[in-house]
Amino acid sequence: MAPDTARDAAGTPVPRLEVRNLRRVFDGRAVVDDVSLRVMPGQVTCLLGPSGCGKSTTLRMIAGVEMQDAGEIHVDGRLICDTTFRVPPERRNIGLMFQDFALFPHLSVAENVAFGLKGSKAEKRARVEQLLGEVGLNRFIESYPHELSGGEQQRVALSRALAPRPGIMLMDEPFSGLDNRLRDEIRDLTLDVLKKEGAAVLLVTHEPEEAMRMADEIALMRDGRIVQQGAPYNIYNAPIDRAAVGFFSDINVIKGKVQGALTDTPFGQFLAPGVPDGQEVEIVIRPQHLKIDFDRGGRGPDPTPQDGVPARGVVQRARFMGSESLVEFRMDFDGSILKVTVPNVFLPSPGKALWLTIRRDRCFVFPAEA
Template structure:
């Protein structure tokens, strides 16, 4: 089996005596897109800079195709790594033409360089734009020039730091999809930094969720969304509801019946986490609870506090009779019950996560 295109082993980084990244382990194969996802300050960009060779890891190793790029003894400079970089501001040279920007850093005969530039201009749909200065291009066109320039030397790894955040929303999806399709076609391993969960879900083959300088969970988008490692991981991808309860005999009592908490000792607290879209509202039976299914569990009554239409769904907030807590539910299309309306609710038990309360 061939070595991964990019492998990071226990990488750490210290600045001014402070550890900002610690114990990062990641693997990216040729043609695969890995998203580093997390809040600002969690270590995403520092990890990218270590891969690029801009920052040197204080511990650990970074390898490309089995070749050591950084370890305790070796630290190849950025230009020797076969790594391309695309940043949010594109960083095009304003005094050079589009073609000169793409050719910057290419070596070889003038004929070979021109052939590579013309090939890339066609591939990013900018044929005939070579003589134009960057300032005459739209934001989407400048992004394509930055992509072509990064692809010109045929890098084995492409690093992208919030590359689409500066684009207009109308352009972003199309430019993003075209860019990543081209990188996959080239067989380039891509590491992309973002703090937008929806963007990561749309783009990534694998997501590495980062927090406080480390990777807390890695997996395919579906798996990381449906099997979060903790409450904070679930909350990063969407709104959540949280029910806190105390364990007695491996069970927790809630408004929706009892939940199992295996392995948690008596007296320990757990958090039951579920998303608003997994709350089911009984629209027809307002005077008594609905007939529950094993999947939905026990019904509980809540009183509407507020309802808002969000464009493609409605968000309804309830105050629960059981303990006065607040609970959110989302409903497709328009559903705006008046405040004070009492409705019965159930939750999808197969979509609930039970975590020990670490607070």
């Protein structure tokens, strides 16, 4: 189904969901603090962040089950909630999916999906069969929830949430109850069905992999605020700070001090534009962007513009992780530990001296954290 996008008087597309300066305070602490976001029809936006950062509270305010202390919520350009006006939850045309599938145990799969649908019996049945067909569950149409696996129950819950054709779908950690083997399969199926329905989707998760896999846009939350928002590629490759890099992957941190917009390190000099002289900085690099080279009688590879100057380290341990190997080095220059991931099997013996270089274009330079 093609998304039905409303337009303003100038013909500009209007967001299906727009949140402006949302705020919620508990016991004097702002658990959601000045959150603003826009979700277009057919778009999947992910609220990503650690537990307790305000993601689920934001979702509950949009759903209407909790009131904000400040801010506005708009659907298709219409105000549905501020601090004085409130459209009831059941009239917001919003579908909900949570960690708990919350299926009615005494109702069949068909009756669960049809629950809350309006129209004739034949119309309801047609919609139920259509959705169950899309998720591959038509053969279970007369079964009961207890007869289904966790993945099958999740697909029924998805069908039930989509049955009334909500313009907006809110999803709060919907895949956390599934085992790892099922998650990727169910995520992909869910994304395919959501795109067909054309709903604007706001997905809450604390798993970066899930956000990268499903979202068109990620809003990274921390301490009640959105600290960075953008396409997954941009969030991953242009993080706002060290914590943003570390949320998506393991990191290595090399410390230095700026002099003349440059930082000297054992791996050579790094640019630090805009950082005042004398300021300490942290050069952050992910384990997959370090390169390992062999020791040549106490010498490493020659320096290059791309990889900089090599530095020597001694292997502490090496582990095979399935699709890659993780090797930990104690560096000669300061005794720090750096981690490197290598595709396939690479398991050098502890105590072996090797040389590391780091991809200059994959490093992030940030002012040192206090």
